[in-house]
């Protein structure tokens with residue numbers, strides 16, 4: 001008891017904060033301003049406790065060692081990332097997708113039977129965003145044969161990805177899902193599962209989950225070129241240089257005529273002027 005309360009009070013020196021800050025920035029592009037020191041301290045204290053370590057200095061040496069970089073680092077980045085999300089978050093994007101983007105892609109012949117549409121939810125957190133996208137797409141193609149699509153859902157945090165893969169959510173969390181879609185694509189639990197909703201297997205078959213660090217590699221290790229990328233409420237944690245590099249890579253990854261959706265409070269202004277703005281936080285890669 002005594003020991004535990006001492007550990008809970010372990011403080012982080014400014015030097016340690018600077019060292020963690022540099023390591024986190026170098027590893028995933030997240031830029032922790034000094035005001036985040038309290039948040040970082042409390043989140044990393046949990047890792048100190050889990051590993052029975054006495055000080056942040058000891059933890060830093062461990063996580064930045066060769067061994068730590070292939071093990072503990074993933075847990076540290078899990079603890080550091082902010083994962084707030086919702087079904088149908090920033091719902092204007094899904095209206096635009098249904099009413100503008102998908103009909104345009106069909107009209108122009110960009111998307112046609114036998115040509116799979118590839119969509120990427122980059123920074124998907126616990127899955128609400130990619131399941132929302134999949135519901136909208138499944139509804140759009142329902143009754144049309146041979147119209148195919150696939151959704152890749154990725155995040156740096158293995159903790160949220162595990163949750164996303166399960167596809168089980170408290171019923172309250174599914175409240176923003178329009179009732180017709182909820183009836184079709186979510187199952188209510190019974191007995192010990194009461195109060196929970198599970199995404200139907202038909203929807204899950206369109207989805208793949210993978211851990212991808214958006215700051216890794218030239219093409220994120222993805223061979224497929226994307227028709228639509230959602231990267232929303234992720235870049236707010238990155239500095240300008242990291243954002244510029246990321247959108248250059250997204251530009252190369254998107255097929256001409258494809259779309260990019262970013263968070264409503266984010267902008268590409270001064271970051272990338274090759275994408276053309278078509279609606280709120282919505283961009284197209286010009287096709288010529």
Ligand SMILES: C[S@@+](CC[C@H](N)C(=O)[O-])C[C@H]1O[C@@H](n2cnc3c(N)ncnc32)[C@H](O)[C@@H]1O
Nearest residue numbers: 028081083084085123125156157213214232233
């Ligand atoms: C606030 S959530 C946004 C979730 C969802 N896109 C939305 O808008 O509701 C941000 C997500 O980005 C992820 N993230 C942060 N840095 C990342 C990186 N370098 N690579 C991949 N994912 C990252 C976090 O783990 C977190 O799950």
